[in-house]
Amino acid sequence: MQAVTLGPEGTYSHRAASAVTDDVDFRESVTAIVEAVADGEFDRGVVPIENSIEGSVTETLDALTDREVAAVQEIVTPIRHALLARGEDFSVVASHSQALAQCRSYLESEYPDAELEAVASTARGVEHARENPDVAGIGHPANAHENEADDLRVIAEGIQDRTSNATRFLVIAPTDERSDAGGKSSLVVYPNANYPGLLLELLEPFADRDINLTRVESRPSGERLGDYVFHVDFEAGLYEDRAQAAIADVEDIAEKGWVRKLGSYDTEHVV
Numbered sequence: 719m720q721a722v723t724l725g726p727e728g729t730y731s732h733r734a735a736s737a738v739t740d741d742v743d744f745r746e747s748v749t750a751i752v753e754a755v756a757d758g759e760f761d762r763g764v765v766p767i768e769n770s771i772e773g774s775v776t777e778t779l780d781a782l783t784d785r786e787v788a789a790v791q792e793i794v795t796p797i798r799h800a801l802l803a804r805g806e807d808f809s810v811v812a813s814h815s816q817a818l819a820q821c822r823s824y825l826e827s828e829y830p831d832a833e834l835e836a837v838a839s840t841a842r843g844v845e846h847a848r849e850n851p852d853v854a855g856i857g858h859p860a861n862a863h864e865n866e867a868d869d870l871r872v873i874a875e876g877i878q879d880r881t882s883n884a885t886r887f888l889v890i891a892p893t894d895e896r897s898d899a900g901g902k903s904s905l906v907v908y909p910n911a912n913y914p915g916l917l918l919e920l921l922e923p924f925a926d927r928d929i930n931l932t933r934v935e936s937r938p939s940g941e942r943l944g945d946y947v948f949h950v951d952f953e954a955g956l957y958e959d960r961a962q963a964a965i966a967d968v969e970d971i972a973e974k975g976w977v978r979k980l981g982s983y984d985t986e987h988v989v
């Protein structure tokens with residue numbers, strides 16, 4: 719089985735994808751990963767969806783709205799960032815925007831004058847640090863020991879603003895692999911409507927059937943101000959009668975728009 723994830727080698731996404739398969743290929747954006755899986759180029763894709771400090775990875779949510787894929791597994795992994803550089807004398811800190819945000823307090827107190835540069839991934843930031851002594855990267859500490867000649871140093875470890883920092887990844891697959899089995903399910907709902915109580919109406923079918931929601935996120939549809947796409951995760955499998963009944967109600971409410979079932983899946987915790 720071949721999976722695609724955010725590259726280059728050494729990203730947190732790469733570490734999560736390694737729990738799925740050893741055969742991992744890379745793309746430079748989440749959108750490109752979702753597109754490659756939707757087009758059937760890969761059996762699996764691994765994309766970050768949510769972080770405990772910084773919240774949703776909005777590019778992922780939007781890519782899941784724009785392309786049709788199935789969610790077949792969830793991977794949760796602790797994120798412990800290191801500051802990596804060739805020496806102490808750097809003026810730029812380069813990393814993925816999520817990683818920079820997860821270390822915001824540390825950077826403000828320890829390097830208030832550093833210029834923060836958002837790049838495609840943590841591993842890309844570490845690559846810049848390897849090439850340029852003026853740049854430090856934020857990423858997994860294992861990136862510092864790529865080869866013996868590596869002169870990249872771990873300047874500091876555990877620099878995320880909370881020790882509990884963790885990221886949730888979804889393993890995606892072509893839609894014909896969508897499963898109804900699993901302890902959790904994900905939906906994307908576009909009601910194409912805007913009236914008082916709409917969101918309340920969309921959530922009641924789950925509450926009425928004692929289904930615990932684990933996340934509700936609204937993203938602008940892009941069509942007009944105040945028009946939203948809702949991402950809903952809940953603790954039940956699509957095989958369950960109560961889940962099917964709740965979704966039937968949601969489909970009625972969203973009759974002018976659409977409801978996409980990403981599928982049901984289980985959670986794996988990876989360190």
Ligand SMILES: O=C(O)C(=O)C[C@]1(C(=O)O)C=C[C@@H](O)C=C1
Binds near residue numbers: 731766838
């Ligand atoms: O840049 C990486 O290493 C990634 O895998 C991306 C990503 C993210 O988008 O949230 C994944 C985990 C961490 O939260 C930081 C960055």
